[in-house]
Amino acid sequence: xxxWLKGGMLALAALAISACSEPEDTREVVxxxxxxxxxxxxxxxxxxxxxxxxxxxxxxxxxxxxxxxEAEGSNSPADMLITVDxxxxxxxAERGLLQPVHDDTLKAAVPANLRDxxxxxxxxxxxxxxxVYSTERVNPEEELSTYEAxxxxxxxxxxxxxxxxxxxxxxxxxxxxxxxxxxxxEEIVRGWVDNLATDVFANDNAVMEAIIAGQCDVGIVNTYYxxxxxxxxxxxxxxxxxxNQGEGESGMHVNISGAGVTAHAPxxxxxxxxxxxxxxEASQRVLADGNMEFPVNPxxxxxxxxxxxxxxxxxxxxxxxxxxRQVQAVxxxxxxxxx
Amino acid sequence: MGLLVQARPRRLRRxxxxxxxxxxxxxxxxxxxxxxxLSWLGDESAVWQHLAQTVxxxxxxxxxxxxxxxxxxxLVLGISLAxxxxxxxxxxRRFFDWALFLPLAVPAYVLAFVALDTFDYAxxxxxxxxETLPAFSGGSARRPWLxxxxxxxxxxxxxxxxxxTAFMAQGRTLMEQARILGLGPYAAFxxxxxxxxxxAIAAGLALALMETxxxxxxxxxxxxxxxxxxxxxxxxxxxxxxxxxxxxxLLLVFVLLTLALERLGRGRARFEQQGARQAHxxxxxxxxxxxxxxxxxxxxxLAFALPVGRLLYWVVDSAWRDLDARYWGLIWRTLxxxxxxxxxxxxxxxxxxxxxxxxQHRLLHIAVRGATVGYAMPGSVLAVGIVLSFxxxxxxxxxxxxxxxxxxxxxxxxxxxxxxxxxxxxxxPVETAFERVRPRLIDAARTLGASxxxxxxxxxxxxxxxxxxxxxxxxxxxVMKEMPATLLLRPFGWDTLSVRIYEMTAEGEWARAxxxxxxxxxxxxxxxxxxxxxxxxx
Numbered sequence: 001x002x003x004w005l006k007g008g009m010l011a012l013a014a015l016a017i018s019a020c021s022e023p024e025d026t027r028e029v030v031x032x033x034x035x036x037x038x039x040x041x042x043x044x045x046x047x048x049x050x051x052x053x054x055x056x057x058x059x060x061x062x063x064x065x066x067x068x069x070e071a072e073g074s075n076s077p078a079d080m081l082i083t084v085d086x087x088x089x090x091x092x093a094e095r096g097l098l099q100p101v102h103d104d105t106l107k108a109a110v111p112a113n114l115r116d117x118x119x120x121x122x123x124x125x126x127x128x129x130x131x132v133y134s135t136e137r138v139n140p141e142e143e144l145s146t147y148e149a150x151x152x153x154x155x156x157x158x159x160x161x162x163x164x165x166x167x168x169x170x171x172x173x174x175x176x177x178x179x180x181x182x183x184x185x186e187e188i189v190r191g192w193v194d195n196l197a198t199d200v201f202a203n204d205n206a207v208m209e210a211i212i213a214g215q216c217d218v219g220i221v222n223t224y225y226x227x228x229x230x231x232x233x234x235x236x237x238x239x240x241x242x243x244n245q246g247e248g249e250s251g252m253h254v255n256i257s258g259a260g261v262t263a264h265a266p267x268x269x270x271x272x273x274x275x276x277x278x279x280x281e282a283s284q285r286v287l288a289d290g291n292m293e294f295p296v297n298p299x300x301x302x303x304x305x306x307x308x309x310x311x312x313x314x315x316x317x318x319x320x321x322x323x324x325r326q327v328q329a330v331x332x333x334x335x336x337x338x339x
Numbered sequence: 340m341g342l343l344v345q346a347r348p349r350r351l352r353r354x355x356x357x358x359x360x361x362x363x364x365x366x367x368x369x370x371x372x373x374x375x376x377l378s379w380l381g382d383e384s385a386v387w388q389h390l391a392q393t394v395x396x397x398x399x400x401x402x403x404x405x406x407x408x409x410x411x412x413x414l415v416l417g418i419s420l421a422x423x424x425x426x427x428x429x430x431x432r433r434f435f436d437w438a439l440f441l442p443l444a445v446p447a448y449v450l451a452f453v454a455l456d457t458f459d460y461a462x463x464x465x466x467x468x469x470e471t472l473p474a475f476s477g478g479s480a481r482r483p484w485l486x487x488x489x490x491x492x493x494x495x496x497x498x499x500x501x502x503x504t505a506f507m508a509q510g511r512t513l514m515e516q517a518r519i520l521g522l523g524p525y526a527a528f529x530x531x532x533x534x535x536x537x538x539a540i541a542a543g544l545a546l547a548l549m550e551t552x553x554x555x556x557x558x559x560x561x562x563x564x565x566x567x568x569x570x571x572x573x574x575x576x577x578x579x580x581x582x583x584x585x586x587x588x589l590l591l592v593f594v595l596l597t598l599a600l601e602r603l604g605r606g607r608a609r610f611e612q613q614g615a616r617q618a619h620x621x622x623x624x625x626x627x628x629x630x631x632x633x634x635x636x637x638x639x640x641l642a643f644a645l646p647v648g649r650l651l652y653w654v655v656d657s658a659w660r661d662l663d664a665r666y667w668g669l670i671w672r673t674l675x676x677x678x679x680x681x682x683x684x685x686x687x688x689x690x691x692x693x694x695x696x697x698x699q700h701r702l703l704h705i706a707v708r709g710a711t712v713g714y715a716m717p718g719s720v721l722a723v724g725i726v727l728s729f730x731x732x733x734x735x736x737x738x739x740x741x742x743x744x745x746x747x748x749x750x751x752x753x754x755x756x757x758x759x760x761x762x763x764x765x766x767x768p769v770e771t772a773f774e775r776v777r778p779r780l781i782d783a784a785r786t787l788g789a790s791x792x793x794x795x796x797x798x799x800x801x802x803x804x805x806x807x808x809x810x811x812x813x814x815x816x817x818v819m820k821e822m823p824a825t826l827l828l829r830p831f832g833w834d835t836l837s838v839r840i841y842e843m844t845a846e847g848e849w850a851r852a853x854x855x856x857x858x859x860x861x862x863x864x865x866x867x868x869x870x871x872x873x874x875x876x877x
Binding site: 030034036037038039056057058059060061062063064065067068071072073075077091163165167170198199200201202203204205206209210212213215225228232291326327330331334335339 | 389392393394455459460461465466478479481559560561562564568571572574575576577578580657661719722723726727730731733734737743744747748823826827829831832834838839841842843845846847848849851
């Protein structure tokens with residue numbers, strides 16, 4: 001072995017050891033989060049400023065973080081898992097990676113359908129997925145009503161959708177399966193596919209841009225993507241429509257970005273403190289407003305730009321259905337040819 | 340060093356220390372891959388049945404089409420451009436010589452996003468056409484040919500880089516001999532230069548194709564479903580990591596077969612080369628030089644200027660607001676991780692190449708091949724293999740010695756992940772360089788009474804240097820762009836530019852991702868420029 005190689009290896013080993021052996025004289029919480037740095041750091045900074053508890057975190061996608069958490073087992077340094085959808089929290093809980101947190105303040109802040117019935121995870125912000133339409137070519141009062149109706153004949157060649165590989169669409173279809181049954185849902189998804197104006201897109205922004213450009217008239221997107229685009233371009237010929245608001249209809253589909261305390265958390269008390277803190281007004285505002293989402297705490301009002309879209313009735317099914325029926329939804333969309 | 344000055348590889352009955360070292364490296368590199376192969380112990384027939392009944396046939400066809408298209412694309416671009424800058428003279432040649440390597444610094448998904456942003460229905464090009472030509476109705480640009488073109492533009496530098504080194508090393512005498520024997524310049528290219536550069540071109544092509552097979556980011560932007568789509572669908576959508584690992588290991592088998600076929604085709608041919616005096620460059624007559632400039636210019640424009648220009652626009656428009664003091668840290672850590680990994684990986688590749696050059700042993704060939712397959716694995720799947728194996732080692736250490744996590748969450752784990760993933764990238768150029776060291780040169784050096792140290796210094800080093808620099812550069816750029824392993828294995832606080840790109844694009848904030856993307860490209864510029872200057876043969 002060349003001396004260079006040896007030197008390099010030694011230096012790396014030294015670095016590795018020094019990275020592992022930090023003294024633990026301060027209180028801290030370690031977070032694995034799929035919510036990006038820019039969307040969590042302000043909350044963590046405020047928490048540290050108020051409590052003196054340090055927050056260390058790494059960001060990655062849900063599936064990778066779950067795999068790491070599971071592989072590390074009782075060795076894991078993680079105290080908390082934050083995800084951007086309910087399905088992955090349900091999955092983490094299923095695999096025994098989360099521990100229940102029974103706390104009355106938390107339960108009062110988070111509506112029952114936006115948290116785990118067994119208290120292992122809690123929603124922190126609400127992500128609504130609804131219909132977006134061209135104000136130039138669609139008359140909302142006469143033409144728009146439900147997600148289901150977008151599968152009907154009048155929308156032939158006018159619909160744009162994002163890929164079924166995105167978890168938001170999987171959650172939407174999972175909820176529909178729960179409400180309408182598998183057969184009826186498959187019929188609807190096939191109807192959507194038949195009505196597509198063009199191949200499905202890779203992201204919600206592209207769906208909205210296609211509607212603006214005239215490639216299609218209507219689509220389904222998360223509201224905060226619309227919010228961001230509207231912020232940059234207030235006069236765009238595009239509007240949100242609150243889906244499924246009619247009598248006997250399900251209400252608008254919502255998902256959550258949420259968190260749970262890990263089963264082997266080295267600092268469970270600090271992690272619980274952070275979880276409760278995030279459900280309260282000050283951090284609710286930061287969490288929701290930073291990305292134009294809706295606060296999960298009903299006592300906190302959304303940002304003015306978000307509130308300006310008007311009020312809606314959300315689907316009151318527990319969001320855990322997104323996880324429970326995700327596999328079924330993915331398979332259904334594959335069968336229906338929804339790529 | 341004694342063995343280095345032996346002209347021909349020594350046949351070993353029993354492996355000696357260096358051979359054992361290679362076997363250990365190969366085992367370490369193969370560990371995460373083997374962990375994934377364990378997935379076959381589980382029965383995932385339900386997932387397989389579902390995939391087979393719905394999407395699998397399309398995915399396999401799409402993948403084959405992509406592989407064939409990118410093969411043609413990177414060969415045409417890489418070889419023609421490498422030949423142009425090394426054998427012909429045209430306006431701007433000195434600039435294009437190094438600039439044509441730059442597209443490699445642009446992550447594939449960034450070029451994919453910019454290409455669609457520009458050429459899709461809602462983009463500026465089709466909008467302009469619709470406004471000016473009433474008959475033009477336009478349509479989706481998310482077509483196979485644009486996926487192929489995009490990936491070819493990102494990955495051709497692998498072929499370009501290796502072929503260029505080979506062409507330049509062929510030198511004056513060889514081409515002069517070909518010409519004396521009555522071949523025209525083009526016939527000399529087809530019948531002499533090209534066949535002799537074949538090992539280098541094959542090595543570059545192998546890298547480009549492994550990247551293509553492992554790519555998920557760029558094809559996802561186009562929603563072009565390939566075999567990796569099935570892997571991620573099983574993992575993210577069906578929550579079945581086991582099935583994903585099975586699919587990924589199948590992909591590796593396919594790659595191994597392809598590599599074996601290429602070796603077989605090359606057979607026993609040896610490609611030893613003359614000294615490296617640069618040939619006089621031929622300046623074609625008439626407008627041909629300007630056509631060449633136009634060709635090189637369009638490739639540079641599409642593959643580099645267009646994406647960088649678009650990124651620059653976003654940064655100036657809005658993304659600069661994210662620029663804060665933390666940014667220097669991101670850039671610094673990106674460069675530190677990249678250069679550290681480049682050094683370690685290339686040293687290991689040199690060790691592999693050296694042992695291969697000086698010894699023959701049955702296991703050796705398999706071990707070296709095995710040590711370089713990690714590259715074809717989709718990055719996040721490989722990262723998971725590493726997490727699974729490191730976490731298992733950590734658990735074992737905890738149970739035995741009572742220590743906490745040793746590997747996971749440390750820099751060592753991350754560096755090892757880079758080695759596993761990019762050893763192939765370093766080994767390609769290094770191996771090609773070793774092949775240039777002809778046994779006769781060693782014989783000559785010995786006959787002339789050169790000491791072993793002198794032989795290494797005056798024969799090996801000059802001949803190996805271009806290959807080693809190429810390897811350093813490729814690994815550096817690749818590590819800087821690397822995303823999944825960095826995300827999953829970095830210690831707390833070790834965020835890099837690609838981590839920031841991920842966080843922005845994951846939330847659909849492409850404009851804000853422009854700042855880290857542009858920084859990444861710019862951070863790669865200096866090493867590219869410096870190293871490309873060093874690899875010039877004067």
